[in-house]
Amino acid sequence: MLKVYHAPNTRSVRAIWICEELGLDYEKVDLEFGPAALQSEDYLKINPLGKVPSMTDDGLIVNESGAIVQYLLEKTGNTDLQPAIGTPERGRYLHWFHFAEATLMPPLGAVAQHAFIRPEEQRITAVAEEGKEQAIKMLKLLDKELEGKDYITGKSFTAADLMLGYGLLLAKLFGLLTDATPNTLAYFNRLAARPAFKKATGK
Numbered sequence: 001m002l003k004v005y006h007a008p009n010t011r012s013v014r015a016i017w018i019c020e021e022l023g024l025d026y027e028k029v030d031l032e033f034g035p036a037a038l039q040s041e042d043y044l045k046i047n048p049l050g051k052v053p054s055m056t057d058d059g060l061i062v063n064e065s066g067a068i069v070q071y072l073l074e075k076t077g078n079t080d081l082q083p084a085i086g087t088p089e090r091g092r093y094l095h096w097f098h099f100a101e102a103t104l105m106p107p108l109g110a111v112a113q114h115a116f117i118r119p120e121e122q123r124i125t126a127v128a129e130e131g132k133e134q135a136i137k138m139l140k141l142l143d144k145e146l147e148g149k150d151y152i153t154g155k156s157f158t159a160a161d162l163m164l165g166y167g168l169l170l171a172k173l174f175g176l177l178t179d180a181t182p183n184t185l186a187y188f189n190r191l192a193a194r195p196a197f198k199k200a201t202g203k
């Protein structure tokens with residue numbers, strides 16, 4: 001049976017969200033975000049770095065959120081949530097799918113660490129400020145890209161939207177996603193209205 005290891009408001013939202021979009025039968029294992037659960041001897045056997053998400057599928061373990069999304073799309077043979085291989089749409093899809101984790105998440109991670117997660121004496125204000133500045137730059141880039149479009153690759157929702165949607169959830173929680181980027185805000189609201197997003201976030 002498919003098992004997804006999840007902690008609220010973390011990248012494991014992506015893993016639960018894709019399971020829900022695909023209508024999969026899976027077990028959600030709830031973990032508290034913090035060393036007690038994530039650095040426990042049992043959990044380190046599944047994820048040696050003590051991070052979420054993780055997914056197990058019988059004997060297989062997959063740890064990266066993007067890899068979990070792609071694995072489940074391929075396992076189910078889903079063609080609705082990703083453009084066909086070899087098409088220009090696929091190229092744009094891959095671009096935004098990977099932008100979501102590789103480019104958008106690092107500045108948001110800096111804000112998370114230096115404005116919220118670390119104990120106050122370990123926070124560096126300049127790192128949080130630089131993260132906010134970079135994240136806003138990316139929200140503006142998305143705003144231009146989304147002009148006249150409902151979804152990042154065009155008319156239909158794909159897994160690239162799901163990958164971006166998690167970053168935008170954090171941007172919203174951090175107060176960075178505002179009317180200053182109206183297309184990005186409307187896009188996030190469109191994603192957040194999906195039943196699968198609500199299931200994944202409890203929002």
Ligand SMILES: N[C@@H](CCC(=O)N[C@@H](CS)C(=O)NCC(=O)O)C(=O)O
Pocket residue numbers: 009010011012038050051052053063064065066101
């Ligand atoms: N690139 C990884 C990043 C995983 C990651 O950093 N997860 C965070 C939560 S969003 C985490 O578990 N942090 C706990 C820690 O680093 O101790 C992915 O996409 O799954």
